Amino acid sequence: MTLETEIEDGLASYNFAYLDEQTKRMIRRAILKGIAIPGYQVPFASREMPMPYGWGTGGVQVTASIIGPDDTLKVIDQGADDTTNAVSIRAFFAKVADVETTTRTGEATIIQTRHRIPEEKLTEGQILVYQVPIPEPLRFLEPRETETRKMHALAEYGLMHVKLYEDIARNGHIATTYAYPVKVEGRYVMDPSPTPKFDNPKMHMSDALQLFGAGREKRIYAVPPHTNVVSLDFEDYPFEIQTFEEPCALCGAHGVYLDEVILDDRGGRMFVCSDTDFCEERRAEGHRGHLSGEAMEAAE
Amino acid sequence: MSDEPLLRVSGVSKFYGSRIGCQDVSFELWPGEVLAIVGESGSGKTTLLNCISTRLMPTAGTVSYRMRDGQFRDLYRMGEAERRFLMRTDWGFVHQNPADGLRMSVSAGANVGERLMAVGERHYGNIRETAADWLGRVEITEDRIDDQPRSFSGGMRQRLQIARNLVTGPRLVFMDEPTGGLDVSVQARLLDLLRGLVNDLGLAVVVVTHDLAVARLLSHRMMVMKDGKVVETGLTDRVLDDPRAPYTQLLVSSILQV
Numbered sequence: 001m002t003l004e005t006e007i008e009d010g011l012a013s014y015n016f017a018y019l020d021e022q023t024k025r026m027i028r029r030a031i032l033k034g035i036a037i038p039g040y041q042v043p044f045a046s047r048e049m050p051m052p053y054g055w056g057t058g059g060v061q062v063t064a065s066i067i068g069p070d071d072t073l074k075v076i077d078q079g080a081d082d083t084t085n086a087v088s089i090r091a092f093f094a095k096v097a098d099v100e101t102t103t104r105t106g107e108a109t110i111i112q113t114r115h116r117i118p119e120e121k122l123t124e125g126q127i128l129v130y131q132v133p134i135p136e137p138l139r140f141l142e143p144r145e146t147e148t149r150k151m152h153a154l155a156e157y158g159l160m161h162v163k164l165y166e167d168i169a170r171n172g173h174i175a176t177t178y179a180y181p182v183k184v185e186g187r188y189v190m191d192p193s194p195t196p197k198f199d200n201p202k203m204h205m206s207d208a209l210q211l212f213g214a215g216r217e218k219r220i221y222a223v224p225p226h227t228n229v230v231s232l233d234f235e236d237y238p239f240e241i242q243t244f245e246e247p248c249a250l251c252g253a254h255g256v257y258l259d260e261v262i263l264d265d266r267g268g269r270m271f272v273c274s275d276t277d278f279c280e281e282r283r284a285e286g287h288r289g290h291l292s293g294e295a296m297e298a299a300e
Numbered sequence: 301m302s303d304e305p306l307l308r309v310s311g312v313s314k315f316y317g318s319r320i321g322c323q324d325v326s327f328e329l330w331p332g333e334v335l336a337i338v339g340e341s342g343s344g345k346t347t348l349l350n351c352i353s354t355r356l357m358p359t360a361g362t363v364s365y366r367m368r369d370g371q372f373r374d375l376y377r378m379g380e381a382e383r384r385f386l387m388r389t390d391w392g393f394v395h396q397n398p399a400d401g402l403r404m405s406v407s408a409g410a411n412v413g414e415r416l417m418a419v420g421e422r423h424y425g426n427i428r429e430t431a432a433d434w435l436g437r438v439e440i441t442e443d444r445i446d447d448q449p450r451s452f453s454g455g456m457r458q459r460l461q462i463a464r465n466l467v468t469g470p471r472l473v474f475m476d477e478p479t480g481g482l483d484v485s486v487q488a489r490l491l492d493l494l495r496g497l498v499n500d501l502g503l504a505v506v507v508v509t510h511d512l513a514v515a516r517l518l519s520h521r522m523m524v525m526k527d528g529k530v531v532e533t534g535l536t537d538r539v540l541d542d543p544r545a546p547y548t549q550l551l552v553s554s555i556l557q558v
Contacts, residue, residue, distance in 0.1 A: 141403075158415070158417040159414070161417040162413070162414050165424065169410065169428075169446050170446065234422055234424040235424075236424050236425050237424050
């Protein structure tokens with residue numbers, strides 16, 4: 001027997017998608033409750049996963065509970081398909097659930113994400129699973145869990161605006177750029193996980209189901225399709241998303257979220273799409289940015 | 301002045317196991333009236349204050365409050381949401397230690413504006429303008445509006461706490477030793493300010509203090525407590541100048557003469 005088959009035989013004793021069936025049922029019940037009460041944080045009995053807290057244990061448990069043999073999984077980390085975390089989680093599910101994986105947003109049925117929403121508009125039937133570090137949007141203002149739960153229960157959200165007020169008083173504008181608080185269906189204030197606020201409008205009336213898992217904090221919440229998601233703001237300081245002066249240096253896309261890449265130690269830099277799949281597909285379609293030629297050469 | 305009281309307290313008792321916090325306290329508070337509750341440490345003043353301000357559930361008795369629509373409501377029969385709403389709109393609570401009543405890590409302006417935002421104000425410019433106005437009224441200069449209360453002196457913090465409570469135009473304010481821990485000149489200015497505000501706004505106030513001089517300056521009426529029970533009530537000047545209960549006589553004669 002070769003080493004490889006030994007490992008495979010060993011894995012055969014794992015249940016489909018790693019978690020046992022009772023655990024998956026427990027998590028699905030939490031998900032269903034979350035969907036029934038959009039934006040409400042449902043406590044669940046988070047399990048130890050074979051990865052450290054903070055690496056997406058919540059997202060992995062949600063994905064493991066909803067994935068089926070026919071699903072196609074995409075995993076992104078800050079928009080990229082090729083970073084360590086994304087590659088590892090994709091490989092994990094390819095092994096323990098034997099599912100198809102993809103990097104193409106359009107082909108995926110489940111997309112697990114850390115800190116981004118894909119640029120390509122999600123469609124009905126797709127599920128976006130967010131990895132959430134701190135699910136409580138009021139946490140940094142009110143450290144007591146008993147108190148924050150009461151505030152959610154009574155819809156006392158004045159404190160959230162105190163934070164935005166502080167932002168304006170100190171910086172002249174709302175300086176919160178990620179994890180920007182939203183109000184879901186006019187009721188619960190929710191942390192959209194540390195996605196840039198650029199992505200907040202994509203959550204509003206999305207055709208896809210959005211699930212949020214926080215493993216360490218043991219909370220699951222959800223935004224069902226076609227749900228109102230409004231970013232909090234002031235009448236005289238309305239919510240605004242980030243804008244970029246130049247297009248993507250590789251594919252020339254406008255109106256997308258860009259990453260800054262340092263090219264040398266003399267101040268050279270380029271701005272490229274944070275969503276790698278979106279950028280690749282555009283380049284495949286023949287779009288070119290002003291640095292695409294050089295970047296190709298450098299790569300070769 | 302209205303012909304009905306604002307607050308009706310009847311038979312309020314609080315027991316901690318077999319120990320008495322306060323026992324069978326009844327009184328009425330009228331709009332615009334300042335009532336002082338005095339007594340030595342451990343006499344049950346603060347327990348009573350917490351019981352009537354919904355911060356502590358009494359063992360027995362009722363507390364009812366005349367809402368803005370003129371209806372009396374039993375505070376402990378209201379829903380929690382309604383009670384908390386009342387506390388941050390129609391009521392104020394000034395703590396002895398300002399750190400208990402302020403958010404120490406957000407600016408003075410946000411501290412004053414929090415109640416406005418809690419009741420739905422969503423215009424930054426208006427919130428800031430109101431906050432600046434209130435800071436001025438409690439003698440904090442406008443250039444401190446973006447500073448955190450941490451950088452304020454004790455007297456300023458206490459004034460900030462008062463502004464934070466009064467910004468929603470409450471009708472009833474509870475104060476627990478508002479001048480405790482301040483030196484005498486700061487105390488005098490704070491008392492002056494409080495007297496002015498209470499007069500201008502027609503506030504009803506329940507103030508707990510062990511300092512009879514504070515009670516004399518601020519209050520119209522006075523309740524003296526000893527061992528959880530009320531031993532004497534009356535107009536402040538009458539109680540202080542002509543104390544009848546033996547304990548009150550002792551208390552009044554204990555004041556140090558300068």
